[in-house]
Amino acid sequence: MAKKKLFSKPAAKSSTFEKKLESSSTILLLFSYRRALEKTFIIIACIVSFLLLLDMIKPKAWLYIKSNAQQTLQGILAPIQSQIHYLTTSLSFQSPIKTENALQQQASTIRGLHSKILDLQAELNALSEMRGTQDAPETSYNTITAKIIGFPGAPFKQSLLLNKGSIDQVNINDPILYQGSIIGRVIKTSPHHSYGLLLSDPRSKLPVVIDDGKQKGIASGMSNNRLKIRYVESQEDIEPGMRIRTSGLGGVYPPQLNVGNIEGMKSDYLVARLSINPRHLLFVSIARTQDIKDSLFRENDDA
Template sequence: MKIRRKKKTIMGWIYSFIIFILIIFFLRGIVLFGLKKINMILLPVQSKIYTTSVGVRETFEILTKYKEIFKENIELKKKLALVEYQDELLKNFAEENERLRKLLKIKEETRYKTLVAKISFQNIQELYTTFSIKLGEQDGVKVNMPILIEKTLIGKIVETSAHYSKVRMITANDSYVSCLAENKILGILSGNTGESLYFKPTSTLESDLKIGEEIYTSGISDVYPKGLYVGKIKNIISENNGLEKIYEIENNLNIYNLNEVIVITGE
């Protein structure tokens, strides 16, 4: 009897274990099926989360690369600007060197005592009237000293201070200079606040000049010595029914690019 009971008990445990295993497998299938369903339901959400995370990562990488490219672009611009500045500086040095060579040659050829002065100020509203130079009383500059640009008369000193002077140009509206044409015809040169000057002979009987003839200072003035080049005849203007002639004079000066001038300080 005891043996039979023992067998029954063992068989009961075996059956119970088998049933337990079957239940586990059954439940596992249900759980897996449920998880599959849940995954299918959550797939759109997971997809959006994944896409968003990828987009964020790509955006971050783009921003990082943009910063690097932007920084590199700034550095390249700086280098380019530096090269352009150096090129412009070399060009300016070359131009200044050429101008100074010309001025030195003029100083050696002229019979006058001269000083070379830098333009210190030029008012855009007074381009053909006045400008200032960086030389003054302490440099020996005085009122009425003539001013040349290369070999061409441009004006005279009208005001001085210790280190600066003001120049009144012969192109100013109220400027008058006694001049001679090449054929010794005497006349008055006047300005008109513009590029051109106007030469009017003192005698209508001698006003027979031709285009291209050069005009020089006469030396009659106490300010300008004789023989300073002023310009050449560009055009002939007739007045009073052709009885009177006025000659338009050009001096080929670039008023927008004044850099250095020559001050005549004496013989």
């Protein structure tokens, strides 16, 4: 009986040592992946910041580096995402057995870094999509790229908060655009932020033309991403689906920007649906009102 006890104790110690060794190796592996993810996050954050700065200084340069930036980002993310998937899958099976605090903390940190990397990738893709339209009318104006921070006052007020302000030369009444479509205009600025009034807000007023200028009217917001168009001379030739554009009257909004399409007719006004829902966007462009006025004056002089 004594011999059996002597042989059983080393086996228990060996089993405990192997478990600790396996747990330690897993923690070291997670530390190494955490460092790799931190470096990757810093690199991607620098890329996004550089592209935003370049867009402010020289907007046209974006068109030449867009494809290369996307390929580089995908090359960086592909192996990292593969390893993250492997680790998270493995940890899901190991967690009931290994409950050490250090292991759980590292796993949580890695998941957080992975989420941040995916957010940065989504922002870069949104920037690429927004700036990739070379023939959009907004590219003929000097614009600033701004990130949408939120929509304060919803649902009673249709407004948005942007991360660019007076220090970035954003002024009141500057139009807010997206790929040749009008979103709204700036109504308030601070040094580092600005507030925009969306077209869907009832306080918004916009001179428009219907179907390439056959009819004119004044559009105002109806909430729920729709407009009410009044002061139209006649509804006889107007049909659902007709395109609505800015007229350029007033010098605030550039002419020929896309607004939306006719959705229906009432007795004394038209109902239109906006072509862009700002709540689906991450970035927008802000055009300078003075540049628009100068452009309109030049067009009148040429005419």
